[in-house]
Amino acid sequence: PLSFAERLRARERMIGYWTQLPVPAVQERIARHGYDYVCFDAQHGFHDYHAVLNGMIGIEAGAALAGSACGGMVRVAENSIAVIGQALDAGARGVIVPLINTAEEAKAAVAACRYPSGGGMRSYGPMRAGLRSGPETAVMNVEVACIVMIETRQGLANVEEIVATPGIDGLYIGPMDLMLALGGSTINDPSKAEDFEGALARILAAAKNAGVAAGIHTMAGDIAAKRLNQGFTFASVSSDLNHLDKAAAEHLKTARLALVS
Amino acid sequence: PLSFAERLRARERMIGYWTQLPVPAVQERIARHGYDYVCFDAQHGFHDYHAVLNGMIGIEAGAALAGSACGGMVRVAENSIAVIGQALDAGARGVIVPLINTAEEAKAAVAACRYPSGGGMRSYGPMRAGLRSGPETAVMNVEVACIVMIETRQGLANVEEIVATPGIDGLYIGPMDLMLALGGSTINDPSKAEDFEGALARILAAAKNAGVAAGIHTMAGDIAAKRLNQGFTFASVSSDLNHLDKAAAEHLKTARLALVS
Amino acid sequence: PLSFAERLRARERMIGYWTQLPVPAVQERIARHGYDYVCFDAQHGFHDYHAVLNGMIGIEAGAALAGSACGGMVRVAENSIAVIGQALDAGARGVIVPLINTAEEAKAAVAACRYPSGGGMRSYGPMRAGLRSGPETAVMNVEVACIVMIETRQGLANVEEIVATPGIDGLYIGPMDLMLALGGSTINDPSKAEDFEGALARILAAAKNAGVAAGIHTMAGDIAAKRLNQGFTFASVSSDLNHLDKAAAEHLKTARLALVS
Amino acid sequence: PLSFAERLRARERMIGYWTQLPVPAVQERIARHGYDYVCFDAQHGFHDYHAVLNGMIGIEAGAALAGSACGGMVRVAENSIAVIGQALDAGARGVIVPLINTAEEAKAAVAACRYPSGGGMRSYGPMRAGLRSGPETAVMNVEVACIVMIETRQGLANVEEIVATPGIDGLYIGPMDLMLALGGSTINDPSKAEDFEGALARILAAAKNAGVAAGIHTMAGDIAAKRLNQGFTFASVSSDLNHLDKAAAEHLKTARLALVS
Amino acid sequence: PLSFAERLRARERMIGYWTQLPVPAVQERIARHGYDYVCFDAQHGFHDYHAVLNGMIGIEAGAALAGSACGGMVRVAENSIAVIGQALDAGARGVIVPLINTAEEAKAAVAACRYPSGGGMRSYGPMRAGLRSGPETAVMNVEVACIVMIETRQGLANVEEIVATPGIDGLYIGPMDLMLALGGSTINDPSKAEDFEGALARILAAAKNAGVAAGIHTMAGDIAAKRLNQGFTFASVSSDLNHLDKAAAEHLKTARLALVS
Amino acid sequence: PLSFAERLRARERMIGYWTQLPVPAVQERIARHGYDYVCFDAQHGFHDYHAVLNGMIGIEAGAALAGSACGGMVRVAENSIAVIGQALDAGARGVIVPLINTAEEAKAAVAACRYPSGGGMRSYGPMRAGLRSGPETAVMNVEVACIVMIETRQGLANVEEIVATPGIDGLYIGPMDLMLALGGSTINDPSKAEDFEGALARILAAAKNAGVAAGIHTMAGDIAAKRLNQGFTFASVSSDLNHLDKAAAEHLKTARLALVS
Numbered sequence A, B, C, D, E, F: 001p002l003s004f005a006e007r008l009r010a011r012e013r014m015i016g017y018w019t020q021l022p023v024p025a026v027q028e029r030i031a032r033h034g035y036d037y038v039c040f041d042a043q044h045g046f047h048d049y050h051a052v053l054n055g056m057i058g059i060e061a062g063a064a065l066a067g068s069a070c071g072g073m074v075r076v077a078e079n080s081i082a083v084i085g086q087a088l089d090a091g092a093r094g095v096i097v098p099l100i101n102t103a104e105e106a107k108a109a110v111a112a113c114r115y116p117s118g119g120g121m122r123s124y125g126p127m128r129a130g131l132r133s134g135p136e137t138a139v140m141n142v143e144v145a146c147i148v149m150i151e152t153r154q155g156l157a158n159v160e161e162i163v164a165t166p167g168i169d170g171l172y173i174g175p176m177d178l179m180l181a182l183g184g185s186t187i188n189d190p191s192k193a194e195d196f197e198g199a200l201a202r203i204l205a206a207a208k209n210a211g212v213a214a215g216i217h218t219m220a221g222d223i224a225a226k227r228l229n230q231g232f233t234f235a236s237v238s239s240d241l242n243h244l245d246k247a248a249a250e251h252l253k254t255a256r257l258a259l260v261s
């Protein structure tokens, strides 16, 4: 079967889940549901390096339980060769690099993901990843997806150039940051709704023309489906922290409403 | 205003939440919703001592944010003077002690909760709790609730004796263990439903007659309300881990169903 | 295929590894080599509860990679219903309970491993284990092995009674403690060698007569094989900490010897 | 009441404490004494990301106990958009950015602290901070203080330019590094005392002229007061680690001296 | 030179420090000041097992720096063979066992500290301690001090019997618990001062008559000296947490008082 | 005696060990064997900041036990003033900076290692290191070794310029990355063996001519010796993780082969 990165490149439709809780047993649970990928939010979530390292093991265990493949990904905190290298050594099948503004920055992200055999600058030492990928750097270059986020005004302006960077495997939209970049005050700011959808369409088209994957962040399964139906090739549902918070609020509300005084 | 333990003893109706994730920022979030209490599951949840210690701080922070009081509790792993002492030193306003079978065991639980001034054997050193309770042991004796679980066949048989133990502030039903004790194969085993509700009624009556609180574990807010309406004085909704797991499963299902092929 | 506990009960020959390092990525590596079981040493190793919980996930991930089953076990720190319960909830397929002296103690160990449906006192809440075992307590009772250690003078004297305790799935010899119990000053004390082998023979015979598994701790693979050839049904090789320590010493020695001055 | 950042900008006099110990219960204790702010030293202290995240919760809990506001701050390890973003997402009311040499660097620090609505590049995801600030980025821009350290020769030379950077809320002096930059061999090098006080006067004047806060690091409360009396608007007392170390040394000395032989 | 346990048994006068912070670099700092021992408070402090294990390494490093011996001790959470065994395996040179009420309990504490060669039940596996003690159990039996706390009414009543238990190396007074046991409301309750000093004299005499060490907990160096001058052979100063808390409070007070308005 | 950095600069022959496991008790064990240095792999190993901080204490404790000096080093994740500063504050006697391509990058690495008194930009705050080095920055500048890695095509091309950078104390070869840079597919790619040895000779000569240390990474003690015999002045044996993994594999193989069916 195809690896996660190969499926992504083939623009297969994929649904993922976003995790912000530093608890490997949580990642194991999520992965066992059969998501195509689970992504650690190492930018805004509560993860440190050990949370990613151990949680990635949770994803493997959960995926094995489900009898499915599940690509562990990391939305890294920054576009840095060290940080991206650690995510990949920990076993990430892909990284989502935030705040990409230019083709130059995209090129740096790609270089961080590939060994010299693939034209990059990744340093060798896949202490966890190597268990599954084996030692061949050519194989590892192919099995790792490099995805860049379009979520700034500058990034949107340069999206066609960015996506043309050799080695980019996908674009990923951070709707909140993008909305803020467009001048919106909230994710659903009606005054910017049109601009926002226009920006999405432009990014979607750029990805399609370049033949790379197009992904987007969403807050719920139905929205993820809506975006996939609209042409996006992968969509994330977000997140364990948000969902438990919402559940805790709702159960209290339900209980209080149902109390007979 | 009354403290948590005083409200419990006054048989005020209270709704709580059960937490199994070792993430203080999760406990802070939950507490801010306004639950009357949040209880760490240190028996079956993923907590160790530091998770309880730091998460208890999260509860204080969340409660302050909500402008409400929220009683941090611990369902301890065992009926031990050391383990109960550590939960209380960490700031627990109450402990829920599992698997109580006899009045003797209940007596030991009470002794672990009170200093000699209250007839107990608690050792002095409230390194975190003392910040709020002050140094007077008589005050601390009063501010701490001792709740025992009725969830075994033997405990059920002895419930009237157990509840008569001086210093017991409440009974708490673990429905799953109780159902298993009654011979049920699952929590909803129809063949045991009548026995189960009978056992609940007996425990409820025992608590009421003794003038102590009667609590029960539930999986959702509407069930908690149902139990409170039925006469229970406190009910827990369970849990962050279960709720996020369910949410992750449902969002995937929703997304897949909504995909247009 | 048979589960780990079923294989153990069937007295299949099994080789395990002993782990003392609190690093889930280490357990993943070890499990992928294809050991029949990997056992956390929670008595003398460097593990705390999170090390066992997260490391157990490492074992699942490593076993999946190897395409083999690998039973995660825990040598618990003490014969306690709380401690054994936490190991099992974390996903242990078996526990090895140290320092068993009497049939009464063996009975308590068994009770800690089984739900009431199996005659025991285990409390329900398999927050991690349930992902694989499902919710049926009858199934979980069968899938969990209860192994007791014979390593004291009293335990040796009572071994036939101990092994006759219903629910005991295996005996396990701690050679060092046993040797000390016999008056030896080290594991290889020649003055006690005969007594030691005699004790082993007695324990081995007791297990065989009772139809339960007979296991032993060893320091190396060749000794494990020797013991299995001798009639033991499972043997552990010990341990990651010892092996890395030895390797570090040897590489330095080798390097110094090979230096040309 | 004014927020911490507003008080800082209003050049109110504030006294803070510096924390280097990764123990949330320590931060809770300190904050309850009523300090105007408590600052995590994430450059030279023993903190990692989880220490800051959980310790920030400790500050909220301690402040609530004191019935006071207490601004949690972070002296970040470097001037990086990712690192500053994580401190702010964790709930920091301000960051102190070390080793600022130029106005350009100051501008980058400001950009890291503000969302696009405030002209900056901060990425959205205030997973903890949002509980108190709400979702409006305009509000968050105002509630966060951006303070830069003047502690290098180059920074001193450029201090007037640096302080003129729009969005800078305060200057902060690191006396030790500044003294070393001036050629001193220790913090109290008498040969550089005059130069040092001259540098302080220059920085103080620059802050005053620009209408921003002027802060300084000190080792004790009386020195903090002296600096505030001299015109500084905020001063930190440093630190839990230093104070406990000193106390441990002094108690031993006292005890030995008082021993009657 | 004599080991820590040998010095203790020889009733040499020793001054120790009490540590409650789970930070190995703190223990290293404290030990380097030259204390005769540093004791982890695993009953009321913020330590878990890893804090003790890693902090014990800090003590060795600090002692080496000081060029002194410094005995790492653990005041364990309970009188349990498992818990005492883990403290000793982690390298403790002595344990202080709380809440000892009877000679029977004292006997159990001793058994937990000695291998069978010393008449005890300690299990072999000194994974850290063995680096320094070597493998001989007879040596380890001698190098480990077993100290029991007299701090309950019952313990005081039985102190002569308790101290007569073979293998007890010292008595240790917990003044707060003892004062509470005597009916005091605080450590300095004047109405119980005489009773308290009487109890101390009785315990001191019992230790002296039995030829074992007599220790006491104090809050400051001068009190420790006073107690040693009075005949106690060892005294602890308590603690890093208390001292930093006090320092933080005092520096704020000093600063505020010195502010010129 | 000479410090580690002085011995390195004097081109004394030294043998080190590479550690990738975040377990301080492992570093203590390794250091006690008498290695000249132990190096934390913070680029590809499983270390985070606390692992380095606490593990460095382990090295001190182990070295004291061995009665030897043992230089704790850190192969940092990136060439950053913040990251290098934290390693040195934690007590590193040297840093190995990866992926150095140019003299400019080497100059930045040196600046990160020295205080202004040594022409660098290190910020003052040696919270752990200062315990041993004392407060004099001139001393600390001398006691810290700055080693840069030559492991890229560009770094090799610039090696003579890099080594000429004032303040560089040594070159270190990462054979795997270097081999990949040369186009090799594995570390032993026969088609590149000649190129590889040629590159080594060039680097070795460059170091010798510059009078600085020349080091190399190896997988075993005999290879380390071979490289030292060849002229390298220091060589690392790698690593605890690899060695335990290999041992676990071999013991299983040995056991299976020795089984009599």
Ligand SMILES: [Mg+2]
Binding pocket: A098, A151, A174, A177, D123, D124
């Ligand atoms: Mg974003």
Ligand SMILES: [Mg+2]
Binding pocket: B098, B151, B174, B177, C123, C124
């Ligand atoms: Mg239960």
Ligand SMILES: [Mg+2]
Binding pocket: C098, C151, C174, C177, E123, E124
């Ligand atoms: Mg044993």
Ligand SMILES: [Mg+2]
Binding pocket: D098, D151, D174, D177, F123, F124
């Ligand atoms: Mg500074």
Ligand SMILES: [Mg+2]
Binding pocket: B123, B124, E098, E151, E174, E177
């Ligand atoms: Mg006490």
Ligand SMILES: [Mg+2]
Binding pocket: A123, A124, F098, F151, F174, F177
């Ligand atoms: Mg390399």
